[in-house]
Amino acid sequence: MSLIGNLIWLIFGGFLGGVGYIIGGLSTCMTIIGIPFGIETIKVGVATFTPFGKTVIEGPNVGTPLVQILNIIWFVLFGWAIALNHLAWGALLAITVVGLPFAKQHFKLMVLAIMPFGRSLEQVQGQAA
Numbered sequence: 001m002s003l004i005g006n007l008i009w010l011i012f013g014g015f016l017g018g019v020g021y022i023i024g025g026l027s028t029c030m031t032i033i034g035i036p037f038g039i040e041t042i043k044v045g046v047a048t049f050t051p052f053g054k055t056v057i058e059g060p061n062v063g064t065p066l067v068q069i070l071n072i073i074w075f076v077l078f079g080w081a082i083a084l085n086h087l088a089w090g091a092l093l094a095i096t097v098v099g100l101p102f103a104k105q106h107f108k109l110m111v112l113a114i115m116p117f118g119r120s121l122e123q124v125q126g127q128a129a
Contacts, residue, residue, distance in 0.1 A: 002053030021045025062118030
């Protein structure tokens, strides 16, 4: 079922959303200070391509001071705007029953977009893509 969801997601905006994240990440990587933020943006962009059947996983370093500082900087500069975008699209899609699974994916991506350092979107065990 996640394969069908991912195909519909890609056709109706997931592909363009992922490409937008990746282009933004590459442009952020143009400065040395922006490289860690650009890498995280590219990571979120790749996760945006196929979010169905995946869940947000926290890595072992999520609680370290450096990761927390980077997440705070990310939230202040980028995260709040990206999260509001996913929140708006999720709320709009949640109006109809057909849009509920896609709204759920936006809410999942919102969590990843708020503070991506130390987190990733990975395949759920026991499900095929």
